[in-house]
Amino acid sequence: MPKKLYRSRADRKLSGVCGGLGDFLNIDPTIVRVVFVIVALIPGLNPVSLIGYLLMAVIIPEEPVADDFDVVDVSEEPGGADNQ
Numbered sequence: 001m002p003k004k005l006y007r008s009r010a011d012r013k014l015s016g017v018c019g020g021l022g023d024f025l026n027i028d029p030t031i032v033r034v035v036f037v038i039v040a041l042i043p044g045l046n047p048v049s050l051i052g053y054l055l056m057a058v059i060i061p062e063e064p065v066a067d068d069f070d071v072v073d074v075s076e077e078p079g080g081a082d083n084q
Contacts, residue, residue, distance in 0.1 A: 006063035007056075015057040 008019030011029050018036060022029030040049040 005060055007060050009063045017053060017056045
């Protein structure tokens with residue numbers, strides 16, 4: 001199954017875009033954030049990077065919530081015939 005791009009729920013500072021990009025690219029999200037800030041500081045690319053970030057925050061879906069619950073078989077009651 002191909003890897004999907006999501007905004008991170010766990011590693012987020014604003015909207016999770018850089019955390020999600022870091023997860024997707026298998027690099028540290030801090031590196032993505034530093035690169036984004038450097039690009040945002042370049043005078044000609046400032047508006048492009050900010051608009052791009054806002055578009056990604058709106059377009060990229062948020063990471064789905066993982067079910068942390070174990071599946072429990074409740075068909076057998078505790079203290080039943082097997083436990084006597």
